[in-house]
Amino acid sequence: MKRGMVNGIERPLxxxxxxxxxxxxxxxxxxxxxxxxxxAFDMHINLALDNAREVENGEIKKKIGLTFLRGDxxxxxxxxxxxxxx
Numbered sequence: 001m002k003r004g005m006v007n008g009i010e011r012p013l014x015x016x017x018x019x020x021x022x023x024x025x026x027x028x029x030x031x032x033x034x035x036x037x038x039x040a041f042d043m044h045i046n047l048a049l050d051n052a053r054e055v056e057n058g059e060i061k062k063k064i065g066l067t068f069l070r071g072d073x074x075x076x077x078x079x080x081x082x083x084x085x086x
């Protein structure tokens with residue numbers, strides 16, 4: 001048994017792999033937040049999201065749909081826990 005392994009996640013990209021097809025929250029530089037379904041990512045953490053929405057103060061500000069986010073603009077990625085899905 002490996003120490004430090006939680007829920008089968010041993011490396012950072014393991015968490016992204018487990019998040020594919022699920023909703024994630026993305027914090028970008030410049031205080032922008034997006035929520036969307038993670039479709040794909042690469043080694044630079046460039047992301048493809050479906051049903052992407054810009055979020056401000058917990059409220060949906062703008063619906064964007066299918067979008068691409070550059071990895072160098074991302075501060076963090078987290079599994080989304082919002083109850084408001086549109």
